Amino acid sequence: MPPTPSTPQAAPDVAAEAARRRTFAVISHPDAGKSTLTEALALHARVIGEAGAVHGKSGRRAVISDWMEMEQARGISVTSAALQFEYAGHVVNLLDTPGHADFSEDTYRVLAAVDCAVMLLDAAKGLEPQTLKLFDVCRHRGVPVVTFINKWDRPGMHPLDLVDELEQRIGLRATPVNWPVGEAGVFHGLLDRNDETLTTFERAPGGARIAVEATLAAAEAKERHPDEWDTALDEVALLDDVDTESFLAGQTTPLLFGAGVVNVGVRQLLDTLVSLAPAPEARPDADGRPRPVDAPFSGLVFKVQAGMDKAHRDRLAFVRVCSGRFERGAVVTHAATGRPFATKYARTMLGRERETIDIAYPGDIVGLVNANALTVGDTLYADGAPVSFPPMPSFAPEHFVTARTTDTGKAKQFRRGIEQLAEEGVVQILQSARRGDGAPILAAVGPLQFEVATTRLSQEFGVPVALDNLPYGLARRTDPDAVAVLDAEAGVEVAERRDGALLALFPDTWRLASVRRRHPDIRLAPLVAGAD
Incomplete structure (x- = not known):
């Protein structure tokens, strides 16, 4: 029998394997090119032979991370996706996240499962509102950030202006890894700051394949592009060198330039991530005690997703391995219930595609199939080594509707579908005594969440749904003693959230x-996004 993770001889293997892992998310404002960059990263790691395109442009297939029909139709990511691949002796766990503000909750949960983030900026737009919000979450969680300036093949801002914006608006000092030679839209390649060489690119038609690179020594680069080369050298000399300590402390950000759609600068980004991004480290449990990576197995459920496999209609729980060695088939403990949980069906993901995984280490993302007992925020741990990680936050909803099925014969399927959407965190489900079980209130950060909910109820459960808008725009947490008072107020409604919290809607x-x-003594506490 192989040694268990708790035996001394297993610990060095776990620590060594953890050191090989790099687990990061890509964050950005909508339309900055996040899913396209994710596809390009997978292409450079040789896990796909041809890059797809958002909307399947130019006859190309859709990107692997946008697998939902709604994503492919709209050209936006509405759910996070996990991809795992090997690159340069490392195991990379890459999480693509929704950029649209309506799906912030999904992105925030993903950021609880990663060790680093790639902040993607559009060269022409710089820091945009959703990027700023997500960066604040990274800073709050202590997640270091690598910055990639995308779309440098198109007209955009001056690189030094982008650097200034990073420091002035979010206090992040840029330390370039490379620097563009030539302005945005008319650039000749990337200056490698380490050895002062110029990398040029011969772009593949449509960006479906890896761009062919060539490296020019400084003398040849200057001969070909004398003015642009000197300008690049002068500009990059104004900025600090990459410093690992300040990067991990969240004070600086390694800065790279490129264009994901034509695969320019993508290899350089991958190289930077495996060399600079932190490996998995001890994670604080719910009491603030760090759990070492070589402790017995533990994992955090940060996402639950159904409907990925139309043939089987199964439900997949995404688990970040936090410590120890995960072994498929092992019976672990579900911290929320204390009950055993079998891990017979474990998968690793590449978008919606899956393969059976037998072993996983800290930093890896494991998909547990048919995990009906698991919900977002749950902890799993090896028998005899109890731990519970901090729960996932709930967020302050701003949009409210009631949902009802228009086919009374499918009331049972409707209730089952609503419960599943609540467990996955697609929307928050509220029950109001005023409306009954047949008309639950759906609460969301953004209205597109309702579209996802109704689409999935229709496609996965065969339930036609009608939504009725409610005249509410904010919620406050209250307590049972205030319910009678609030229910007597015109234009106010009290409903119970799935976790038992009472929310007063205004x-x-x-x-x-x-x-x-009128009622200064009753409790009406704000629901703070990310901290409720």
Whole structure:
């Protein structure tokens, strides 16, 4: 029998394997090119032979990370996707995240499962609102950030202006790994800061394959592009060198330039991630105690997704291995219930495609199939080594509708579908005594979440659904003693969230202020995004 993770001889293997892992997410504002860059990274790691395109442009297939029909039709990511591959002796776990603000909750959960983030900026737009919000989450969680300036094959801002924006708006000092030779839209290649060589690119038609690279020594680069080469050298000399310590402390960001759609600068980004991004480290448990990576197995469920496999209609729980060695078939403990949980069906993912995985180490993402007992935020651990990681935050909803099926014969399927969407965190489900079980309230950060919910109810459960808008725009946490008072107020409704929290719903801040003036002693606590 092989040694268990708790035996001394297993610990060095776990620590060594953890050191090989790099687990990161790509974050950006919508349309910055995030899914395209994810595809290009997989292409450079040789895990796919040809890169797809958002919307399947130019006759190419869709990107592997956007596997939902709605994603392919709209050209946006509405759910996170996991990809695992090997590159340069490392195991890379890459999480593509939704960029649209309506799906912030999904992205925030993913950021609880990674050790680093790639912040993707559009060369013409710089820092945009959703990018700023996601960066704040990274900073709050202590996740270091590598910055990639995308779309440098098109007209854009001056590189030094982008550097200034990073420092002035978010206090992040840029330390370039490479620097563009030539302005955005008319650039000749990338200056490698380490050895002062120029990497040029011969782009593949449509960007479906890896761009052919050539390396020019400084003398040849200057001969070909004298003015642009001197300008690049002068500009990059103004900026600090990459410093690992300040990067990991969140004070600086390694900066790279490129164009994901034509696979320019993508290899350089991968090389930077495996050399600079942190390997998995001890993670604090719910009591703030660090759990070492070579402790017995533990894992955090950060996402639950059904409907990935139309043939089987199964449900997949995404688990970040936090410590120890995961072994398929081992019986672990579900911290929330104390009950045993079998891991017979374990998968590794490449978008929606899966393969059976037998062993996994800290930093890896494991998909547990038919994990009906698991919900977002759950902890799993090896028998005899109990631990519980901090729960996932709930977020302050701003949009509210009631949902009902238009086919009364499918009430049972409707209730089952609503429960599944709640467990996955697609929307928050509220029950109001005023409306009954047949008309639950769906609460969301953004209205596109409702579209995802109704689409999935229709496609996966065969349930036609009608939504009725509710006149509410904010929620406050309250307690049982305040329910009778609030229910008597016009334009106010109290509903219970799935986790037992009581939420008072208000149309606007004016109505909230009016109720507070009349009832100053009742509890109406804000729901803070990411901290509730």
